[in-house]
Amino acid sequence: MKKMSTDNKLISLLRQSYGTSNPQEAATFLSSAIGRVLKMEKEARRAHITEALKGVDLRRDAGGGMNSKPKTVYKDTKATQEKLAKLEATLQEMKAKYHALLNDGPQTAEENTRLKNRIAELQKSIENQKSQHFQELALLRQHSSNVANASELAALQQQLEDFQELSTQLSDECEQHKTRLKTLEATLEDKTAQVARLKKVMAEVAAGDEANETNVHQLELELANAQEALAVARKQNEEYNDKLLATLDSHLAANHEIDELNAKLVAALDFGQVFADEADHWKNAHDQKYADYEELQRRAEQTQTEVQSKYVDEHQRYKAASRKIDSIIEEKDGLHRQITHVRSLLKFEEQKSSDLTRQLSAARLEMTSMTDDLAQEKRVSELYAKNIRELHDQLALLKNRPVLPDWLFSGSMASGICFGLLFSFSADVAPAQRVLLGVCSGAVAFTVARIITKKNHQ
Numbered sequence: 001m002k003k004m005s006t007d008n009k010l011i012s013l014l015r016q017s018y019g020t021s022n023p024q025e026a027a028t029f030l031s032s033a034i035g036r037v038l039k040m041e042k043e044a045r046r047a048h049i050t051e052a053l054k055g056v057d058l059r060r061d062a063g064g065g066m067n068s069k070p071k072t073v074y075k076d077t078k079a080t081q082e083k084l085a086k087l088e089a090t091l092q093e094m095k096a097k098y099h100a101l102l103n104d105g106p107q108t109a110e111e112n113t114r115l116k117n118r119i120a121e122l123q124k125s126i127e128n129q130k131s132q133h134f135q136e137l138a139l140l141r142q143h144s145s146n147v148a149n150a151s152e153l154a155a156l157q158q159q160l161e162d163f164q165e166l167s168t169q170l171s172d173e174c175e176q177h178k179t180r181l182k183t184l185e186a187t188l189e190d191k192t193a194q195v196a197r198l199k200k201v202m203a204e205v206a207a208g209d210e211a212n213e214t215n216v217h218q219l220e221l222e223l224a225n226a227q228e229a230l231a232v233a234r235k236q237n238e239e240y241n242d243k244l245l246a247t248l249d250s251h252l253a254a255n256h257e258i259d260e261l262n263a264k265l266v267a268a269l270d271f272g273q274v275f276a277d278e279a280d281h282w283k284n285a286h287d288q289k290y291a292d293y294e295e296l297q298r299r300a301e302q303t304q305t306e307v308q309s310k311y312v313d314e315h316q317r318y319k320a321a322s323r324k325i326d327s328i329i330e331e332k333d334g335l336h337r338q339i340t341h342v343r344s345l346l347k348f349e350e351q352k353s354s355d356l357t358r359q360l361s362a363a364r365l366e367m368t369s370m371t372d373d374l375a376q377e378k379r380v381s382e383l384y385a386k387n388i389r390e391l392h393d394q395l396a397l398l399k400n401r402p403v404l405p406d407w408l409f410s411g412s413m414a415s416g417i418c419f420g421l422l423f424s425f426s427a428d429v430a431p432a433q434r435v436l437l438g439v440c441s442g443a444v445a446f447t448v449a450r451i452i453t454k455k456n457h458q
Contacts, residue, residue, distance in 0.1 A: 009036070010033055010037065010048055010052065011052040013029045013032050013033040013036070014029070014030075014049065014052035014053065015052055016029045017029035017030045017033060037049070173370060178367065181360065181363050181364065181367060184356060184359055184363060185360065188353065188356045188357065188360060191349055191352060191353045191356060194349055195346060195349045195350060195353060198342055198345060198346045198349060199346065201342060202339065202342050202343070202346065220325065227318065229314055234311070236307060236310075243300065243303070
């Protein structure tokens with residue numbers, strides 16, 4: 001409901017701004033409408049203005065209609081009307097008194113004497129009241145200036161003490177920050193040295209790692225050579241085994257031949273001496289083959305023993321090389337773990353060093369800011385001290401300043417009144433106007449004296 005009333009009010013203001021023929025009223029309506037439109041969004045603003053300008057003639061006549069009398073839409077308040085009524089009543093009363101004074105007839109000498117005596121009494125009473133009033137004003141002005149200056153001086157003194165205390169606190173905080181800055185710098189140097197040591201250890205570990213890698217490579221080559229030698233030995237062992245099997249086969253064949261010869265020998269013995277020579281021949285052949293068999297068996301056993309011993313040696317070398325390679329691999333893994341640990345420590349120390357560097361930069365910035373604040377506070381405290389000294393000087397001047405004499409103002413006012421009366425008696429002026437002229441002359445003379453004395457004092 002409130003939004004609807006606002007929209008209707010806006011439309012009404014826009015239409016009234018184009019409906020009136022007075023430019024002041026149009027400007028007033030438009031300014032009010034613009035103040036309402038600025039609070040709306042763009043689309044709502046466009047819609048309301050379009051709605052308000054429907055059927056409105058936007059042309060302006062350049063004739064006399066624009067200079068017509070404003071049709072105000074504002075009304076006076078009750079307080080304004082009461083004040084206006086009082087002013088009108090006062091004006092009517094003053095007009096009545098003025099007309100009464102203008103319509104007075106000629107006065108007698110007694111009336112003039114009475115008026116002169118009344119004027120003298122009034123002047124004396126006015127002078128007494130003025131002197132008393134001036135004395136009271138001087139005392140009041142002196143007392144108020146003393147109180148104001150004392151209170152202002154006390155407030156400034158308190159502010160100066162507060163600024164001095166704040167300056168002391170800032171100095172202490174600045175010293176604390178300097179100490180903390182030195183501690184951070186020392187810690188940063190230690191961390192930098194520790195990082196350098198870790199880098200050196202990493203370089204040594206890397207160099208040892210390279211040496212270990214060279215040793216591992218050499219051992220791997222030796223292991224490969226040992227494996228090749230072991231394979232050759234195995235091949236030779238297989239060849240010797242084949243030869244041994246062939247020898248055994250030949251030995252079995254020889255045994256078989258010996259058995260056959262023995263059988264033939266038995267048969268020869270059975271047949272008699274005829275076959276004795278043949279039997280000897282076969283026996284000699286058998287003995288020769290048996291000797292060859294034993295020699296071959298001995299050589300086979302010797303070869304097998306040599307091959308087995310060589311195989312055992314190569315196998316032991318292979319196991320030793322394998323154990324050495326395993327130990328080197330374990331040592332290499334340990335070195336890699338150590339390098340990883342050292343790298344993690346180095347990364348942690350670098351992170352810590354960067355954190356310390358940032359803390360050091362922040363501490364330096366804070367120290368710089370506090371130094372600037374301290375300098376600013378010192379300048380402000382010096383300015384307040386200067387103001388306090390100036391106020392002390394002004395207060396001393398105010399205490400030593402003499403009070404202007406009252407006779408100067410009274411004399412100037414009396415001389416003004418006398419001048420006005422003399423001028424009124426010398427001219428053709430009514431008695432009431434004479435009194436008014438004298439009072440006005442006295443007031444003017446009093447004001448001039450006040451201005452002159454004030455300028456001279458300044």
